Amino acid sequence: MEATQEITIQELQMQVDALKKKIGKLEKNRKDQLSMAVVSGDMDKILATMVISLAAAAMDTQVKLFFSFWSLSALRDPKKTPKGKDFISKMFGMMLPTGKNKLALSNMNMGGMGPMMMKMLMKKKNVMSLDEMFKQAGELGIEITICEMSMDLMGFKKEEFIDYPNLRFAGAATFVADAGESAMQLFV
């Protein structure tokens, strides 16, 4: 009688341990974290990205932004002029916006009139500028990772990006790993 009882308790203990392991894994998969894949380089979409990120960071959610393709234009520093680019890279560099203040709107761009009006309106309605948003993002510990492949593809150099705390360079697997453990994933 006693022997059977002991076995049952042991079995129970094993089952509890297995459950604990499973719960630990599940919890790790649903971190209070927001992962965003930012592909668009439109002013409105970068604005939305930053507003959502800042709100999340203010709510103590860890934020990880993965910048890829056209969004890289938003991270260029107009004051920095990298050397040693080949012809096509130079062309790309010339044709793409030099930084977050030169981005076009996805709608109502009107040859640059739209963004100008939008900036005026933002000022009037007390909406933070993109410069201010990036500054706050840095202070709140929002992580920005630049997709190395798109950077190479478009001929950008690491030296031409903005000064941002812990700006990182990585590949798609980094985003997949970050997104996999985040409770929220967004694609912009």
Next chain:
Amino acid sequence: MATDLKNLKSDLVVDARGTACPGPLLAAKKAIGELESGEIMEILSADEGTKNDIPRWCDKVGHEYLGFYDEDSFSRLFLIKE
């Protein structure tokens, strides 16, 4: 409730009237560190969305949201730090 709030003595007033979403939330988050647990924070905001955002923030991070009342061109929101 509104009359109760009007008699409330805040330990810290955060004036975020000069900034739109998510400015007031950021201002509140930054200022909350200056308070001790159980102290009252008052947020002044002219951004309508903030009235929904601050209670959600409190819910998530554990502060006790007390409510708000409107002034002419802005609102006063109150919470107790966790």
